[in-house]
Amino acid sequence: MGGAVVLYGSAAGLTPDKSTAYSQDTPGIFGTAEADDGFGSAVHLVDLNKDGKAEAVVGIPSENNDGCLWIARGTPSGPATTGSSSLCGAATGLTLRGPHGLFGAALPGAQVNF
Ligand SMILES: [Ca+2]
Numbered sequence: 001m002g003g004a005v006v007l008y009g010s011a012a013g014l015t016p017d018k019s020t021a022y023s024q025d026t027p028g029i030f031g032t033a034e035a036d037d038g039f040g041s042a043v044h045l046v047d048l049n050k051d052g053k054a055e056a057v058v059g060i061p062s063e064n065n066d067g068c069l070w071i072a073r074g075t076p077s078g079p080a081t082t083g084s085s086s087l088c089g090a091a092t093g094l095t096l097r098g099p100h101g102l103f104g105a106a107l108p109g110a111q112v113n114f
């Protein structure tokens, strides 16, 4: 289980207006919400394709015992589940140790890099 919420800024600061919550129960997000997935344990906003819109990268460190990242494409109205993608630890070719690989447990932080 777990979740991540995108809040938007305004002249008065962060506002819940237009906020969007994401979890593995959200249509368009891969997998299913399971106990101890840790969806949202780490989050990062970064413009990966340099189009001026931030992608949301969400860590799911206990997904499928190796851990995964979910990446939502940035759009003018915020991160979109349509066309989102995932990357899991074992698929990267990294050697993951221990009962949980914890891929996606740490990301640089919630920030926007343009
Ligand atoms: Ca899951």
Ligand SMILES: [Ca+2]
Residues within 6 Å of the ligand: 046, 047, 048, 049, 050, 051, 052, 053, 054, 055, 074
């Ligand atoms: Ca982008």
